[in-house]
Amino acid sequence: xxxxxxxDFSEILEKxxxxxxxxxxxxxxxVTVCGVGGEREVGxxxxxxxxxxxxxxxxxxxxxxxxxxxxxxxxxxxxRGFADDYDVILSMACGAxxxxxxxxYKTKLVLPAVNTTFLGVTIEQGMWSERxxxxxACILDMTGGICPIARCAKSLLNGPCGGSSExxxxxxxxxxxxxxxxxxxxxxxxxxxxxxxxxxxxxxxxGRDGGPRRRVREDLKL
Amino acid sequence: MKTNSVIEKVxxxxxxxxxxxxxxxxxxxxxxxxxxxxxxxxxVDGVNVTDNQTSVVRxxxxxxxxxxxxxxxxxxxxxxxxxxxxxxxxxxxxxxAALGINNVLCLSGDHQKFGDHPQGKNVYDIDSVQLIQTxxxxxxxxxxxGGDEVKGRPMLFVGAAANPFADPFEIRAARxxxxxxxxxxxxxxxxxxxxxxFTRWMExxxxxxxxERCGILAGVTPFKTAGMANYMKKNVPGMDVxxxxxxxxxxxxxxxxxxxxxxxxxxxxxxxxxxxxVRGIHIMAIxxxxxxxxxxxxxxxxxxxxxx
Amino acid sequence: xxxxxxxxxxxxxxxxxxxVDVLLILRAFESGVDGVYLAGxxxxxxxxxxxxxxxxxxxxxxxxLLEEVGLGGNRVEMFNMSASQGQRFAQFAQEMxxxxxxxxxxxxxxxx
Ligand code: SF4
Ligand code: SF4
Numbered sequence: 001x002x003x004x005x006x007x008d009f010s011e012i013l014e015k016x017x018x019x020x021x022x023x024x025x026x027x028x029x030x031v032t033v034c035g036v037g038g039e040r041e042v043g044x045x046x047x048x049x050x051x052x053x054x055x056x057x058x059x060x061x062x063x064x065x066x067x068x069x070x071x072x073x074x075x076x077x078x079x080r081g082f083a084d085d086y087d088v089i090l091s092m093a094c095g096a097x098x099x100x101x102x103x104x105y106k107t108k109l110v111l112p113a114v115n116t117t118f119l120g121v122t123i124e125q126g127m128w129s130e131r132x133x134x135x136x137a138c139i140l141d142m143t144g145g146i147c148p149i150a151r152c153a154k155s156l157l158n159g160p161c162g163g164s165s166e167x168x169x170x171x172x173x174x175x176x177x178x179x180x181x182x183x184x185x186x187x188x189x190x191x192x193x194x195x196x197x198x199x200x201x202x203x204x205x206x207g208r209d210g211g212p213r214r215r216v217r218e219d220l221k222l
Numbered sequence: 223m224k225t226n227s228v229i230e231k232v233x234x235x236x237x238x239x240x241x242x243x244x245x246x247x248x249x250x251x252x253x254x255x256x257x258x259x260x261x262x263x264x265x266v267d268g269v270n271v272t273d274n275q276t277s278v279v280r281x282x283x284x285x286x287x288x289x290x291x292x293x294x295x296x297x298x299x300x301x302x303x304x305x306x307x308x309x310x311x312x313x314x315x316x317x318x319a320a321l322g323i324n325n326v327l328c329l330s331g332d333h334q335k336f337g338d339h340p341q342g343k344n345v346y347d348i349d350s351v352q353l354i355q356t357x358x359x360x361x362x363x364x365x366x367x368g369g370d371e372v373k374g375r376p377m378l379f380v381g382a383a384a385n386p387f388a389d390p391f392e393i394r395a396a397r398x399x400x401x402x403x404x405x406x407x408x409x410x411x412x413x414x415x416x417x418x419x420f421t422r423w424m425e426x427x428x429x430x431x432x433x434e435r436c437g438i439l440a441g442v443t444p445f446k447t448a449g450m451a452n453y454m455k456k457n458v459p460g461m462d463v464x465x466x467x468x469x470x471x472x473x474x475x476x477x478x479x480x481x482x483x484x485x486x487x488x489x490x491x492x493x494x495x496x497x498x499x500v501r502g503i504h505i506m507a508i509x510x511x512x513x514x515x516x517x518x519x520x521x522x523x524x525x526x527x528x529x530x
Numbered sequence: 531x532x533x534x535x536x537x538x539x540x541x542x543x544x545x546x547x548x549x550v551d552v553l554l555i556l557r558a559f560e561s562g563v564d565g566v567y568l569a570g571x572x573x574x575x576x577x578x579x580x581x582x583x584x585x586x587x588x589x590x591x592x593x594x595l596l597e598e599v600g601l602g603g604n605r606v607e608m609f610n611m612s613a614s615q616g617q618r619f620a621q622f623a624q625e626m627x628x629x630x631x632x633x634x635x636x637x638x639x640x641x642x
Contacts, residue, residue: 047560
């Protein structure tokens with residue numbers, strides 16, 4: 001899923017500026033699962049805004065609304081009837097959702113309330129960790145199912161570097177060394193001979209470096 | 223003989239190589255480089271010039287190499303993959319060769335987190351093994367990574383680093399094997415304090431026959447103080463400093479510690495020379511270049527061979 | 531034994547403090563209360579094992595939120611006591627009332 005962090009309240013206030021009629025828009029997908037922008041988090045942020053503005057003696061209106069998804073036009077369209085009643089749409093979706101809402105409501109100010117961080121997994125309740133960088137040419141078959149691009153601090157295709165120590169990465173003792181994990185995994189699965197192969201220079205064109213990406217499936221088109 | 227590298231020649235003649243390093247200044251003053259270079263004249267066969275080591279901005283390695291070259295020294299251009307993509311790396315390789323630089327050392331580079339610009343973006347377009355391949359390809363095949371022909375091949379002797387003490391230990395020799403397979407011709411190791419552990423690594427290296435395809439230079443760093451020994455043990459990832467060595471440093475009075483550090487270093491060199499497969503020594507006297515001559519002399523490694 | 535505690539304390543009964551959600555506490559503040567505290571079982575004695583530990587973490591979280599909006603994190607607290615410690619209940623009620631009194635009324639008072 002896509003994981004993010006909520007922005008600090010002070011930053012959100014700053015971005016809102018003088019806007020006092022706020023449509024706070026959540027998303028029911030990834031950001032709900034990682035506890036950053038679903039219905040509940042919308043409720044918390046709305047409550048914070050109400051507490052703050054009441055305290056400040058201001059007049060305001062905060063409407064809470066959570067869409068099934070903010071990355072599909074048909075859902076975004078559902079707020080068409082009342083979006084214009086608000087000064088801003090404050091989106092709690094990932095960066096993709098925020099942008100798609102902005103594309104759909106061209107005259108509206110659409111603000112992000114979330115910092116989108118990574119594609120990852122739930123390690124345990126309340127803890128998530130990065131797994132993929134969407135490089136567009138997956139090599140997990142070569143690396144024991146562990147992605148060195150996303151999980152090695154230097155994205156080394158032929159690691160580990162000299163900083164790997166006791167299973168941890170040189171950047172800090174909290175971070176596993178991806179290459180230790182890869183070697184362990186190759187060993188466990190009887191594929192150590194894979195380690196001897198040099199992974200070739202990567203063609204990054206399939207990744208972000210090749211420019212914004214697009215995917216088309218003619219057979220799915222209407 | 224592939225290149226004009228002094229390192230290559232000494233290795234070729236079966237000699238014992240001595241290299242050291244010079245960290246460029248954090249400013250534009252060429253005199254700093256010249257001063258450091260002067261201290262190493264006639265004492266070593268090659269001088270590594272670090273590339274923004276520990277991710278702290280310094281004068282570029284290429285420029286400092288050119289200054290040393292101008293003094294008649296033999297620079298070894300260090301190149302990290304952190305700051306440049308394949309376009310810039312290849313371009314600098316051509317530039318280095320054009321300036322008469324004969325050696326390159328291919329490294330991943332420390333993560334920028336440790337430096338003075340932790341906010342920076344890192345590149346890591348290719349890694350150190352792939353950088354070795356790149357140099358070998360430019361030189362031996364006369365081809366850029368992209369496939370086009372190189373007009374005027376860069377005749378560089380290719381080196382890399384190895385850390386015998388990093389984890390996982392069991393793949394350390396295999397990793398060196400990958401570097402050799404990629405085209406690496408000499409290796410400088412991380413500083414060695416635990417000679418026993420290094421010996422075991424060398425055995426693994428020799429088992430694979432890597433010592434015959436690649437000159438292995440054992441790295442040493444003299445301690446200035448007991449505090450430094452302790453710091454390296456505790457804070458430098460992948461550094462193995464045995465407790466008895468720290469105890470030995472602590473055992474002497476503060477003003478005698480530097481001397482003791484040099485003594486340990488010289489003794490270590492003597493032990494390393496005895497290990498089968500070790501073809502030279504790389505002395506990293508961090509901001510202590512004035513001591514290199516003393517160490518080389520005490521270790522009986524002077525005079526250095528005359529190379530034309 | 532009948533113990534008296536300050537009359538300004540309004541008790542909301544829940545089966546377990548683990549039931550108390552962040553939003554519930556925030557709503558209480560929105561309705562204009564001056565402070566909220568949770569009276570949970572002693573740590574390690576939760577009937578649902580970890581309910582009171584979770585509640586404590588949520589209280590910590592709400593403290594952060596209240597700081598952010600400028601109400602002050604001290605307006606919310608978590609206390610632990612066993613069912614038989616009526617005295618402690620009264621004591622905490624007293625303590626919290628005192629604390630809130632020093633902080634003054636919530637700036638979010640309704641109908642001013
Ligand atoms: S190799 Fe690419 S696609 Fe596969 S997990 Fe890593 S970043 Fe994602
Ligand atoms: S320590 Fe491991 S994870 Fe960290 S940069 Fe080196 S190889 Fe990558």
